[in-house]
Amino acid sequence: MKKLFAATLLIAAVTPASAALKVLACEPEWGALVQELGGDKVDVTLATTALQDPHHVQAKPSLIARARNAELLACTGAGLEIGWLPVLIQQSGNxxxxxxxxxxxxxxxxxxxxxxxxxxxxxxxxxxxxxxxHIQTDPRNIAKVAVALAQRLEQIDPANRATYQQRAQDFAKRWDAALARWSAQAAPLRGTPILAQHKAWTYMENWLGLQYVDALEPKPGVEPTAAHLQEILTRQKDRPAKLIVYAAYQDARSADWLAERAKIPAVQLPFTVGGTPAAKDLFGLFDDTIARLLKGAGK
Structure with a gap:
């Protein structure tokens, strides 16, 4: 009997059936989505924070170690992480x-x-x-990704398939209700002309019907120059924007400079989960985004 008890303990020690699935998320929005879909069945760590530019991240030894132990890597793709993710994956040996x-x-x-x-x-x-x-700026994209991500969790961790399915259904129900609320709240924003520090808001603009006028960056990924900002200021006479948007991780000085001279507000948006105090989760991300846009536009 003692031998059987000891053997049972040994098996339990080497096969932790209840161990959570280890997930490394490249950006906070996907970490938050995995948590929504996985609950206590997942152990999520992040490669970046909301105050980091996701284009530019160093594949440090600590990050490589996390990638080495990950069972699922959840990222944006479409070249967003091209400067660091391939190196991270290669050096992880996973x-x-x-x-x-x-x-x-x-x-x-x-x-x-x-x-x-x-x-x-x-x-x-x-x-x-x-x-x-930058697909995460449109919550309709979040809904589509959630379906695919839940299926991937089921594929990798079939033992917890029922949990993932139930949580995905619950998330979809709550997200659909939130989408309807956001669309109604944001209706007054339709047609509002905006300037963007970086061309990162295309999906949000498409969702809300915002009118993109110009970018503060002379070229994507190139810091705003004084000359380019002056050009935008001059063009404001013929193509006036009503507000400037920029992400929480970006330096606000260029937006503030232009806002002061153009007499329009510069609005900092969270961009991802954690970008502002109110953007604590995916729902808070869009609650706060809509609220800030409405306030900036005077609606």
Whole structure:
């Protein structure tokens, strides 16, 4: 009897059936979505924060170690992480998260990309050949990614399939209700002309019917210059925008400079989960985004 008890303890020690699925999310929005879908069945860590530019991240040893142990890598794709993710995956030596494996999930694969360039030339700045990667600024894309991500969790962790299915259904119900609320709240914003510090809001503009006028960056990924800001200020006479939007991780000085001279508000948006105090989760992200836009537009 003692031998049987000891053997049972040994088996339990080497096969932790209740161990949570280890997930490394490249951006906070996907970490938050995995948590919504997985609950206590997932152990989520983030490669970036809301106050970091997701284009530019260092594959530090601590990050490589997290990638080495991950069972699922959840990222945006569409070239957003091209400067650091391939190196991270390679140096991790983790077969489970290599491209083409179930453990490698790219959210942008499951939505229609906008701003797909007709030509790719580095002289045009940081242009993404597959299209604009900032898909998370439209909550309708979040809904599409949630369906695919839940299925991927089921594939990787079939023992908890029922949990993922139930949580996905619950999330979809709450998200659909929130989408209806956001659309109603944001209706007064339709047609509002805006300036953007970086061309990161294409999907949000498409969702809300905002009118994109110009970018503060002379080229994608190139910091705003005094000369370019002056050009935008001059063009305001003929093509006036009503507000300037920029992400929480971006330096506000260029937006503030232009806002002061153009006499329009500069609105900081969370961009992702954690970007502002109110954007504590995916629902808070869009609650706060809509509230800030309405306040900036005087609606």
């Amino acid at each position: 077969a489970a998260i290599q491209p083409g494996k179930p453990g490698n999930f790219a959210a942008s694969d499951f939505v229609q990309k906008l701003d797909v360039p007709t030509r790719v030339d580095r002289a045009d700045g940081d242009v993404h050949p597959e299209g604009n990667p």
